[in-house]
Amino acid sequence: MRKKDFMRAPAPRAWSSFFKSLKKSDSGEPPPILKSWRNLYFVVLANLLFWIVLFTLFTWMFK
Amino acid sequence: MSHIDWAVLILSLVFIVIYGVYKGRGSRDIQGYLMADRNIRWYIVTLSVMATQASAITFISTPGQAYSDGMRFIQFYLGLPLAMIVLSITAIPLFHKLKVFTAYEYLENRFDLKTRGLAAGLFLIQRGLASGLTIYAPAIILSTLLGLNIYITNLILGGLVIIYTASGGSKAVSWTQTQQMLIIFVAMAGACFMILHFLPRGVSLTDAFFVAGKMGKLNAIDFSFDLSNRYNIWSGLIGGFFLALSYFGTDQSQVQRYLTAKSITHSRLGLLANGIVKVPMQFFILLLGVLVFVFYQFTAPPLFFNSVESRNIRGGQLGEQYRLVERQYEVASKEKSELIKKLIQARHNNDAIALTNVGQQLDEAEKKVSGLKTQGVALIRQHTATADIGDTNYIFLYFVLKYMPIGLLGLIIAAIFAASMSSTSSELNALASTSVVDIYKRILKKEGSDRHYLRVSKAMTVGWGIFAIMFAQYANRLGTLVEAVNILGSLFYGTILGIFLVAFYIKNVRGAAAFYAAIIAEVGVVSCFLFTGISYLWYNVVGCLLVIIFSIPISYILEHRKSANG
Numbered sequence: 116m117r118k119k120d121f122m123r124a125p126a127p128r129a130w131s132s133f134f135k136s137l138k139k140s141d142s143g144e145p146p147p148i149l150k151s152w153r154n155l156y157f158v159v160l161a162n163l164l165f166w167i168v169l170f171t172l173f174t175w176m177f178k
Numbered sequence: 179m180s181h182i183d184w185a186v187l188i189l190s191l192v193f194i195v196i197y198g199v200y201k202g203r204g205s206r207d208i209q210g211y212l213m214a215d216r217n218i219r220w221y222i223v224t225l226s227v228m229a230t231q232a233s234a235i236t237f238i239s240t241p242g243q244a245y246s247d248g249m250r251f252i253q254f255y256l257g258l259p260l261a262m263i264v265l266s267i268t269a270i271p272l273f274h275k276l277k278v279f280t281a282y283e284y285l286e287n288r289f290d291l292k293t294r295g296l297a298a299g300l301f302l303i304q305r306g307l308a309s310g311l312t313i314y315a316p317a318i319i320l321s322t323l324l325g326l327n328i329y330i331t332n333l334i335l336g337g338l339v340i341i342y343t344a345s346g347g348s349k350a351v352s353w354t355q356t357q358q359m360l361i362i363f364v365a366m367a368g369a370c371f372m373i374l375h376f377l378p379r380g381v382s383l384t385d386a387f388f389v390a391g392k393m394g395k396l397n398a399i400d401f402s403f404d405l406s407n408r409y410n411i412w413s414g415l416i417g418g419f420f421l422a423l424s425y426f427g428t429d430q431s432q433v434q435r436y437l438t439a440k441s442i443t444h445s446r447l448g449l450l451a452n453g454i455v456k457v458p459m460q461f462f463i464l465l466l467g468v469l470v471f472v473f474y475q476f477t478a479p480p481l482f483f484n485s486v487e488s489r490n491i492r493g494g495q496l497g498e499q500y501r502l503v504e505r506q507y508e509v510a511s512k513e514k515s516e517l518i519k520k521l522i523q524a525r526h527n528n529d530a531i532a533l534t535n536v537g538q539q540l541d542e543a544e545k546k547v548s549g550l551k552t553q554g555v556a557l558i559r560q561h562t563a564t565a566d567i568g569d570t571n572y573i574f575l576y577f578v579l580k581y582m583p584i585g586l587l588g589l590i591i592a593a594i595f596a597a598s599m600s601s602t603s604s605e606l607n608a609l610a611s612t613s614v615v616d617i618y619k620r621i622l623k624k625e626g627s628d629r630h631y632l633r634v635s636k637a638m639t640v641g642w643g644i645f646a647i648m649f650a651q652y653a654n655r656l657g658t659l660v661e662a663v664n665i666l667g668s669l670f671y672g673t674i675l676g677i678f679l680v681a682f683y684i685k686n687v688r689g690a691a692a693f694y695a696a697i698i699a700e701v702g703v704v705s706c707f708l709f710t711g712i713s714y715l716w717y718n719v720v721g722c723l724l725v726i727i728f729s730i731p732i733s734y735i736l737e738h739r740k741s742a743n744g
């Protein structure tokens with residue numbers, strides 16, 4: 116993604132489209148912005164992995 | 179506490195109660211009262227689930243645990259995000275599709291009434307007793323340090339919760355929990371800011387971590403596989419996963435929180451957001467404890483943080499001996515502080531030789547300080563045989579009461595009250611739901627009007643609340659029975675999880691087989707408790723596996739007999 120494209124998608128707009136897409140998905144479908152629940156499961160797993168790596172570095176750095 | 183602190187505390191508590199009563203008004207049937215009309219948004223579900231799990235003890239004990247034992251407790255939570263994913267895939271769609279009020283209602287759909295009754299009964303016994311302890315545990319610490327009467331503290335904690343939970347039901351519980359979490363987050367952020375402010379001039383955050391690391395407190399991850407070691411990454415990922423699966427998937431106090439969501443999407447997002455936020459939140463709370471530890475490396479800590487026990491021994495026959503140990507402890511702590519300052523200086527100068535030398539001296543100084551603490555604790559035990567010799571629970575509150583500025587102190591105490599109230603309210607709400615939906619409405623009075631069941635639900639909430647307060651009032655006379663109640667939870671959790679796992683994943687097993695397997699598993703778990711030395715944390719695994727292992731052959735035998743008979 117070019118820098119200019121990145122600048123065109125500010126965070127607040129992303130959040131508002133997330134909440135809008137959530138309103139449309141009250142039936143149980145994943146919010147369209149996520150495309151699939153699998154994407155969110157990967158986010159949760161990636162977040163867990165991030166913290167495990169951070170804690171490992173934390174333990175190792177300040178041993 | 180000053181008048182301003184009392185004002186902050188009282189205003190916060192009164193606000194929570196009024197807000198709960200206001201937000202919970204208008205329920206006309208049990209769908210509205212117990213399930214909040216299934217209209218709660220995902221971020222409220224997240225906060226509600228977090229508030230239910232985080233009791234007052236989480237905020238009182240966890241920093242103390244980091245102070246004494248380091249950061250390794252964080253590994254206990256590593257299995258939680260995995261459990262959130264599994265529950266989002268399996269339990270949530272099932273519960274929503276069947277539009278159940280309680281997790282145990284699903285068991286009747288899948289198995290039969292007796293299996294539902296067994297699981298609901300086990301939950302009522304376990305959670306009913308635990309709700310008393312949720313009130314008692316913070317009340318005993320708050321009353322000790324603030325000089326309040328324990329019975330009045332129990333009454334205030336329990337009474338305030340009954341007012342808004344009975345009046346507003348699930349809506350009141352979910353909405354007040356968002357406010358309670360807000361108070362907790364603000365108070366903890368304020369405490370963190372003040373601890374950093376109290377570090378001596380010239381000691382940066384990196385220096386603080388360096389000191390904590392040298393003293394073995396930043397042991398967040400341990401990759402060694404050791405079954406006797408309670409906290410390592412493997413026990414955290416595997417054991418923590420099973421525990422979280424059991425707690426969030428089968429305990430009505432949690433299940434009810436995400437069943438109030440307006441759709442499967444909102445339930446899933448609520449739980450998955452909890453899976454994302456929980457680990458950093460616990461890390462932050464543990465970090466507070468480590469920073470308090472670093473603070474006490476520059477300021478001599480008391481020999482024993484439970485000031486009541488210290489006061490008792492000072493006034494007794496061993497008082498003189500204890501005061502002598504206290505003086506020696508203070509001198510040894512000051513010597514240790516000087517060494518730590520030298521260590522930081524050596525780090526700033528990149529002096530490897532000095533770092534090694536001072537590090538060795540520091541180890542010796544730490545041994546001396548620990549030895550004196552052991553002497554002091556031994557004297558306390560000698561003075562009062564029944565004395566509580568663990569002071570971990572008192573460390574954070576002692577620090578807060580001694581050093582926090584006016585206003586923030588009141589807010590932190592309010593956060594601890596709020597944490598206790600949030601857990602208790604979920605418990606009372608869940609106990610009322612299970613009593614009404616699984617027992618009263620299903621077995622005792624099947625035909626009743628909406629108004630009748632609503633009235634019974636409110637009465638049940640008040641009834642369980644009064645039971646919890648009464649249990650809390652007697653808890654200090656029960657002694658070791660308090661620990662027995664905690665063990666009681668582990669005696670049942672594994673069996674309930676086993677029933678649910680069989681229901682979810684082993685399609686051939688019918689109700690009778692699951693029921694008999696659960697009875698055998700429960701006997702097995704109780705036998706482990708009575709006749710073996712297995713740590714009670716393993717009972718979850720034993721109970722769960724026994725249900726799964728026995729349900730399959732029993733199912734085969736019953737089916738075989740049925741086909742033979744006819």
